[in-house]
Amino acid sequence: MTESLHTLTAMPTARQSGCPFDPPKELIEAREHGPISRFPFPSGHQGWLVTGYDLVRSVLADQRFSSRKELMLHHPLVDYGDIEVPPAPPGEFLLMDEPQHSRYRKPLVGKFTVRRMRLLTERVEQITADHLDAMDKAGPTADLVTAFAKPIPSIVICELLGVPYEDRGRFQENIDTFLGGEVSDEELIAAYLATQEYLAELVAAKRANPTDDVLSDLLDSDLTDEELKGIALILLAAGFDTTANMLALGTFALLRNPDQLAALRTDPALTDQAVEELLRYLSVAKQFHRVALEDVELGGHTIEAGTTVILSLNTANRDPERFPDPHTLDLRRQNGGHLAFSHGIHQCLGQQLARVELRVALPALINRFPTLRLAVPAEEVSLRPETADIYGVKSLPVTWDA
Template sequence: MTVEHTFAAMPAERQPGCPFDPPKEFIEAREQSPISRFTFADGHEGFLVTGYDLVRAVLADTRFSSRRELMVHHPTVDYGGMEVPPAPPGEFLMMDGARHSRYRKPLVGKFTVRRMRLLTERVEQVTAERLDAMEKAGPPTDLVAAFAKPIPGIMICELLGVPEEDRDYFQERVDKFHSGETSDEELMAAYTATTDYLAELVVAKRANPTDDVLSELTDSDLDDEELKGIALILMAAGLDTTANMIGLGTFALLRHPEQLAALRADPSIADQAVEELLRYLSVAKQFQRVALEDIELGGHIVPAGTTVVFSISTANRDPERFPEPHRLDLRRQNGGHLAFSHGVHQCLGQQLARVEMRAAFPALVTRFPTLRLAVPAEEVPLRPELADIYGVKSLPVTWDV
């Protein structure tokens, strides 16, 4: 195999009128080869992986590292040779091996399929309360603020034991982490304010444990600094990704009325619908790893120290894995999407996200059978392509009263 496609820069935006599709440059690259050469912002020569099988292989191979201190080459930012420190204690997403396991292992049992499904009744209650509030306020409304953000926000705050009066404070700061439009100064201020608060919360939970995950973790050998880092990861991941899936997913349904009608007519397909929306939208678009040794990938050697970017959104549109991949089909039977990643770093909270989306989508389209966009589709504001998580900034909707 030869690498025929070369990227000199990361695509900055999606095609007009195609807000749900990966950038066309990625799709064209995958059509030529599942792996392409990629030049990082600082001139580092790495690779971009777009094919499903190769992306899955990278995610499963522990010789590709996610350690933060190795992420010295960025697709769009030239760090100028600046050293990157290791991830702080507890922030396990950018760790490998024993350090990663130390923080992830105590959490696995707290996010099992069974335990998350036990939360279904509470998720459905929260969903119904948000729909009641929307109905009482009347149309139009911003679905992101009124529905998509509050559901995962309330649930992750309850799981961590964050007092109700502090939840808006958290949402505002998590938004700054992920918006892709925050200055470095604002980002650091949001990070500092959030971690300071979480440090106080850990101390409070240790002194007076309550019925929540963070309190349970205080009974382990993890110290306060480690618990603070774990809480930050759970809070940031639990709020932003699911909120954007609900917002962008609703936008996709409104743009595919035949699929929306199918879900409304048969809410029992909610499980399939959620999996298909996860595949089709892939809001966590791309990640990167660093080769710890020379590794053969797609017929090529990735030298040790080389950074590899992989596109989840493009892999989930690979026609060799998903027939008619650019078609949204809520009854699709093909599973195995990579929206929650794969391997040792597969999303810990994926079952909670599924429970939230399985409750949200059918309830929304059933409660408001005339739900529709309140603005032309091209006026719906999208997050910038460079944001960590893709989605809509807001989703103006209306319905008949």
């Protein structure tokens, strides 16, 4: 171990004033010292923080690093003491390794192909147009989060899974509660259990009366109702929260970079490239944790078996060795390969769905309202805390010329 090895003594919980899109400065500084740092957890566990692109990507692809829930004993912000962490419930495959992970993911792969997601484009266009019409009618001011960013992915994922439209509000509220990072542990657990209870009812309803949706398609497999409930929870949460925050935060970023906004508005051919750059630049899924199953050499250091490693995706996607001038939003950037959807066996199953929604909704919004702008000073925009699993804005007041 080299003497110059950097140590980050505490996980930052705030972003720099005036820089809502950049990672916390302490993480940027850690990356400047090198791609890997020591990180002492509040529990006293001596772990690691990986901030460089190449090393983060290699860990995500290395099955010697586990994502099993029962191994996640150390939290970067809180010392929970000697608690026993149970394994992930059946079906919640993001917190599992092989072969359990593939048992749940494999039946879903064909449901989220590029081709199948592109077939959804027309429906996404209609949902987007409906909400833009409603904004226009109610305007010329709106909270873009509640009027646009949340409803679009919520409706799409609910329709894919067969969640009745009238239940969407109930689902969205509970998902907001246990992913928002701003409630007590009791409230979080209550929202999680309420969502599980609802999904159990949904699976039972599909058993009794299958419909044309992904959840009903899985009824012919050997998956149990408990497993189907867990799979549905993962898909609902991931299919809604990440995209909703990308839509709102992405709009905020474009409004704060008017030259880039103008480029996207005037050049429709730029859309796909622009979406990839926004995904890289914002990295709303900020970090993942892994635990070494055996001693592993990483970046010239030995990660001992049982050690927890924090993977900082937002600094990896801002690594100057991979992305020149990484802190600049450049919609014409040619460098692909960002890690916004993770990498390896846990790479986001719904990434093509998210791309379709972003490619449709963002251009539709900025073209429908050519004078779209913030209705409050940028520093007054309410941001999600760093404690939330997914970064974003809590509300985004906007206005336009009627």
